[in-house]
Amino acid sequence: MGTNVSVWKCKCGAHLKAVTTTDEGQAPVSLQAACPRCGHEQTLTANQILSVSEEKTLVSDSTDPESVPGGD
Numbered sequence: 153m154g155t156n157v158s159v160w161k162c163k164c165g166a167h168l169k170a171v172t173t174t175d176e177g178q179a180p181v182s183l184q185a186a187c188p189r190c191g192h193e194q195t196l197t198a199n200q201i202l203s204v205s206e207e208k209t210l211v212s213d214s215t216d217p218e219s220v221p222g223g224d
């Protein structure tokens with residue numbers, strides 16, 4: 153099982169961070185991660201979303217999910 157961290161900027165302005173997992177041998181699916189501030193959902197591709205939290209230190213202006221290396 154791999155762990156990934158996806159970060160994006162919600163339309164409400166919050167920088168969000170989702171921790172997701174992917175299972176070997178299992179095709180990732182589209183999952184909805186809801187913004188804890190406004191509830192807007194962002195589609196992520198993974199097998200499971202472990203957590204979604206607001207990240208105050210990110211500087212990316214992208215509104216698309218951006219995969220960054222996660223601990224595993």
Ligand SMILES: [Zn+2]
Nearest residue numbers: 162164187190
């Ligand atoms: Zn939001």
